[in-house]
Amino acid sequence: MSILITGVSGFLGSHVARLLEERRRPFTGFYNMKKPDIPAEQLDLFDRKEVLQRLEELQPSAILHLAAAASPNWCELHPKESQVINVDVPIALANYAREAGIPFLFTSTDLVFDGQSAPYDEEWAPSPICTYGMQKAAAEQGVLLACPEAAVVRLPLLYGWGNNFLKQWLESLKAGQPLPAFVDEFRSPAYVQDAAHGLLMLLDLGAAGFFHLGGPEPASRFDMATHIARAFGIDERLVQPARQADVAMPAPRPADVSLSSERAYALGYQPRGMEEALGELGGM
Numbered sequence: 001m002s003i004l005i006t007g008v009s010g011f012l013g014s015h016v017a018r019l020l021e022e023r024r025r026p027f028t029g030f031y032n033m034k035k036p037d038i039p040a041e042q043l044d045l046f047d048r049k050e051v052l053q054r055l056e057e058l059q060p061s062a063i064l065h066l067a068a069a070a071s072p073n074w075c076e077l078h079p080k081e082s083q084v085i086n087v088d089v090p091i092a093l094a095n096y097a098r099e100a101g102i103p104f105l106f107t108s109t110d111l112v113f114d115g116q117s118a119p120y121d122e123e124w125a126p127s128p129i130c131t132y133g134m135q136k137a138a139a140e141q142g143v144l145l146a147c148p149e150a151a152v153v154r155l156p157l158l159y160g161w162g163n164n165f166l167k168q169w170l171e172s173l174k175a176g177q178p179l180p181a182f183v184d185e186f187r188s189p190a191y192v193q194d195a196a197h198g199l200l201m202l203l204d205l206g207a208a209g210f211f212h213l214g215g216p217e218p219a220s221r222f223d224m225a226t227h228i229a230r231a232f233g234i235d236e237r238l239v240q241p242a243r244q245a246d247v248a249m250p251a252p253r254p255a256d257v258s259l260s261s262e263r264a265y266a267l268g269y270q271p272r273g274m275e276e277a278l279g280e281l282g283g284m
């Protein structure tokens with residue numbers, strides 16, 4: 001029996017899969033459109049009948065449900081399609097996990113909060129201001145109703161090698177282009193490898209209920225971009241302060257969704273700060 005990872009072709013899923021490979025633990029990964037460079041099966045999670053059939057054949061020992069429409073702007077523009085993958089699918093999988101009696105871990109987001117009362121611990125009630133956040137908050141409730149033993153893990157903005165903002169920012173900075181970065185949007189950024197370790201830690205401990213896997217320090221997008229420029233020996237003056245109001249975006253962004261992650265820290269979660277993590281990523 002192996003662990004099932006949905007969204008194995010995604011930014012987080014690919015790091016979780018590599019960690020399981022390193023630990024020589026069997027897993028099966030599902031992807032949809034992007035075939036990853038690790039063994040994985042194509043399965044569109046919209047196809048409920050096919051999914052149930054495959055689950056019956058696989059009999060996974062646990063489900064790490066990472067697949068999602070994870071772009072807030074895309075969800076704002078495509079509320080119906082994103083509702084299916086972000087709400088209906090996790091609830092259906094949580095139902096399967098309860099019936100099968102296996103652990104279920106669902107990844108949610110810091111964007112379930114409105115940004116007015118940071119830092120947010122696990123007890124704060126969600127108050128989302130964008131469609132993505134609303135969908136994830138609805139899924140959290142639905143998942144726990146369907147499978148009360150599930151772990152709902154809220155993640156902050158993640159960075160690392162892969163398809164995420166770090167790559168785009170570095171390309172721009174290395175090309176000597178000015179990089180506008182918000183001074184009025186705060187998160188608790190976490191290194192994706194630390195988040196992957198945190199997820200597997202929670203799975204192995206049989207954790208149930210809400211957990212936050214924030215990074216150790218709050219940072220604005222401007223702070224993050226400055227850290228990146230410094231770590232990679234690029235002129236920090238290329239990073240230019242910008243405000244959310246300067247840029248038209250489909251999804252509104254909360255001002256400060258920094259997370260308090262004490263519950264996970266007490267269990268052994270140890271995220272690195274940006275300086276250390278960026279150093280490992282090949283900076284200075």
Ligand SMILES: NC(=O)c1ccc[n+]([C@@H]2O[C@H](COP(=O)([O-])OP(=O)(O)OC[C@H]3O[C@@H](n4cnc5c(N)ncnc54)[C@H](OP(=O)(O)O)[C@@H]3O)[C@@H](O)[C@H]2O)c1
Nearest residue numbers: 007009010011012031032033034044045067068155157158
């Ligand atoms: N990255 C972050 O900073 C961040 C922050 C907070 C929370 N999260 C949460 O963490 C989880 C992982 O995020 P991520 O950044 O790794 O997302 P991502 O890179 O956008 O990956 C999304 C994954 O979902 C899969 N997927 C989407 N629709 C599917 C469908 N219909 N059927 C099967 N698979 C489907 C994609 O498959 P294909 O690519 O093969 O189509 C991909 O593997 C999500 O739950 C997200 O909400 C992420």
